Amino acid sequence: MNRSQREAAVRQLMERATPQVPADLYGDAVRRGTRMLRRRVVARRLMWLVLFAAGVAFTVWALTARPWVEPPSTTTPPMTGW
Numbered sequence: 001m002n003r004s005q006r007e008a009a010v011r012q013l014m015e016r017a018t019p020q021v022p023a024d025l026y027g028d029a030v031r032r033g034t035r036m037l038r039r040r041v042v043a044r045r046l047m048w049l050v051l052f053a054a055g056v057a058f059t060v061w062a063l064t065a066r067p068w069v070e071p072p073s074t075t076t077p078p079m080t081g082w
Helices: 003-015 025-065
Strands: none
Touching: none
């Protein structure tokens, strides 16, 4: 099929009458779109909640474990009573 034949086929398709759309298609599309939007909003809120909980858990762990403090040396005993 060369270019002119393809163009003719496309013109024929575009000149045809538009097919009839079912009357309840709009309502179904709106319902599905609303449901998808609601799910997306709930998923986004859940992800923010999980991120916030992880931040709080990390902060609590850091404050209790204090990983930035160097642990005491265990190779030599402390020198007391000099």
